[in-house]
Amino acid sequence: xxxxxxxxxxxxxxxxxxxEEADYAPKVDQQVKEYSKKAQIKGFRPGKVPAGLVKxxxxxxxxxxxxxxxxQEEISKYIRENDVKLLGEPLPEPNQDQxxxxxxxxxxxxxxxxxxxxxxxxxxxxxxxFAIEVDKNTIDEAYTNLKNQFGKTINPETSExxxxxxxxxxxxxxxxxxxxxxPTSRVVEGxxxxxxxxxxxxxxxxxxxxxxxxxxxxxxxxxxxxxDAANLxxxxxxxxxxxxxxxxxxxxxxxxxxxFGKDEVTTEEEFDAKLRETIKENYEREADNLLYRKIIDxxxxxxxxxxxxxxxxxxxxxxxxxxxxxEQIEENFxxxxxxxxxxxxxxxxxxxxxxxxxxxxxxxxxxxxxLAQFNMPEIPEELLESMNNYANQYLNQDNGRxxxxxxxxxxxxxxxxxxxxxxxxxxxxxxxxxxxxxxxx
Numbered sequence: 001x002x003x004x005x006x007x008x009x010x011x012x013x014x015x016x017x018x019x020e021e022a023d024y025a026p027k028v029d030q031q032v033k034e035y036s037k038k039a040q041i042k043g044f045r046p047g048k049v050p051a052g053l054v055k056x057x058x059x060x061x062x063x064x065x066x067x068x069x070x071x072q073e074e075i076s077k078y079i080r081e082n083d084v085k086l087l088g089e090p091l092p093e094p095n096q097d098q099x100x101x102x103x104x105x106x107x108x109x110x111x112x113x114x115x116x117x118x119x120x121x122x123x124x125x126x127x128x129x130f131a132i133e134v135d136k137n138t139i140d141e142a143y144t145n146l147k148n149q150f151g152k153t154i155n156p157e158t159s160e161x162x163x164x165x166x167x168x169x170x171x172x173x174x175x176x177x178x179x180x181x182x183p184t185s186r187v188v189e190g191x192x193x194x195x196x197x198x199x200x201x202x203x204x205x206x207x208x209x210x211x212x213x214x215x216x217x218x219x220x221x222x223x224x225x226x227x228d229a230a231n232l233x234x235x236x237x238x239x240x241x242x243x244x245x246x247x248x249x250x251x252x253x254x255x256x257x258x259x260f261g262k263d264e265v266t267t268e269e270e271f272d273a274k275l276r277e278t279i280k281e282n283y284e285r286e287a288d289n290l291l292y293r294k295i296i297d298x299x300x301x302x303x304x305x306x307x308x309x310x311x312x313x314x315x316x317x318x319x320x321x322x323x324x325x326x327e328q329i330e331e332n333f334x335x336x337x338x339x340x341x342x343x344x345x346x347x348x349x350x351x352x353x354x355x356x357x358x359x360x361x362x363x364x365x366x367x368x369x370x371l372a373q374f375n376m377p378e379i380p381e382e383l384l385e386s387m388n389n390y391a392n393q394y395l396n397q398d399n400g401r402x403x404x405x406x407x408x409x410x411x412x413x414x415x416x417x418x419x420x421x422x423x424x425x426x427x428x429x430x431x432x433x434x435x436x437x438x439x440x441x
Contacts, residue, residue: 003078007115011308015090015111017071027066032059060101071109087114087308087340088315114311119348122302126424129291132283134276135431142279147248150255154247159184159197164244169222172204172235182221182238188212197240207236283432292416295423300341307337349415357410366391366406 002018032055041053055062075090090111099107159165163184170177184194189209197203211217218229249255256265265271316329316336329336349355367387395403430438 001074003074005078005082005084005113011115011117011306012311013113013115014093015075015113017075017109017111019067019070019107019109021105024063024066024070027070028059028063031062031066035062063101067107075111084113085116085118087116087312088319091311091315091318112311112314114308114315116307116344117305119303119305119344121345121348122299122304123419123422124424125298125302126426127291127294127298129294129425129427130287130435131427131429132280132287132435133429133431134280134283135433138279138432138436139272139276142275144248146255146259146275147251148246150249150258151246152249154245156243156245157198159195159240159243160245161185161191161195162245165194165197165238165240165242166244167241168239170237170239171232172237174234176222176232176236178223180221180223181244186211186217186221188214197243199240199242201240203238203240204235205238206234207232208234279432283435287435291420291425295416295419296342296345298423299345299419300338303341303345305341305344307340312336312340346412346415349418350411353418355411355414355418357407357414361410362395362403362406363388363391365410366395370394 001020001023002016004016005013006016007013035058036050041057044050044053078084079086090113093110093112156163161184164181165184166181167179168177169180169182182194184191187194187210189212190205193203193205207218211221215226215230218224218232219226222229222232224232251268251271253266256271257263259265260271260274265274313326313329313333316324317326370387370391395406
């Protein structure tokens with residue numbers, strides 16, 4: 001066997017493999033013997049089918065199978081041992097000479113190869129990060145939301161600001177009529193018309209002015225699509241049927257246990273401290289996610305590498321098996337290049353820092369996600385074995401696809417954490433409210 005790599009330019013090469021009979025014949029003979037033991041052919045007892053007959057009937061397909069298998073194994077071995085950095089996999093060159101599988105003893109195969117350069121990470125670039133300060137407005141809003149979330153609905157006789165009023169909405173001129181629920185908080189103009197009303201009262205208003213010419217709000221109130229709501233105009237009448245008000249939950253042990261687990265918090269002071277801590281952790285997680293996106297964008301934007309562009313486009317076409325057209329590849333090629341660059345950066349960080357993810361880490365991360373899904377702070381001892389089994393079953397599904405997805409996610413997290421250490425992060429203190437209200441595009 002002879003394997004050679006001929007570099008045609010800085011990013012492309014041709015891989016040639018020459019197989020002689022001695023490279024594949026023993027494997028073909030062994031496979032023929034295995035077929036002989038298992039083949040069921042009329043006139044022969046199981047396991048007694050002559051090897052010559054099997055070779056005559058199935059020899060060509062066995063030969064093709066073994067040569068393809070040998071090629072895959074030897075090419076992978078060559079690439080690994082020679083540390084060839086490839087984009088994707090080698091692609092068979094088109095228009096190779098027709099193979100005569102019946103008579104040929106020596107086979108030559110050529111492949112196009114896309115080469116990736118060594119990567120020098122632009123770690124001298126700085127990125128902006130945020131230190132989150134939990135402000136009073138954010139805490140007050142959290143208290144209000146929690147009380148409403150765990151509160152109960154009551155039906156008072158007279159409405160107040162913040163109530164939801166159910167009833168029938170009709171156009172004064174036109175055929176529109178619908179049962180609906182109007183949140184008084186969405187009313188922009190004429191809020192006084194919706195305060196102090198009771199069942200059977202009729203409120204008349206200009207629908208577009210009342211909801212601030214906001215088609216999304218009009219769609220929400222009327223149940224129409226945004227496009228249809230955009231055509232609504234003029235005077236409408238709303239006949240009140242019922243007032244709906246959320247009565248906030250009390251800050252008691254029952255609420256504490258629902259939010260943080262049995263007896264984790266037992267006083268209002270502890271509840272306040274735990275709530276602040278949780279809010280801060282949530283915002284810090286969001287700030288980290290934003291920082292990581294900036295790290296990725298900064299490194300990708302400043303990574304100076306030459307790529308095998310035409311090979312990459314062909315590889316995308318071949319590996320997607322007709323799912324991507326040439327036009328789609330051209331249209332989205334910048335995005336594919338960015339994804340490739342980020343993959344190169346990740347691989348470089350993993351290699352330079354010897355980053356690894358253990359099986360135990362994968363299993364534990366999976367169980368943590370399951371606990372969050374069931375809103376459980378920890379696994380009860382009696383459910384420990386069941387949870388372990390459930391996690392393992394999930395990770396082994398689809399031939400371990402879920403395992404690999406979890407593994408890759410954990411590895412990416414380690415890569416980003418390492419990059420955060422290595423790059424200069426210019427940290428800016430910001431309130432949680434300001435952080436929430438900024439888009440940071």
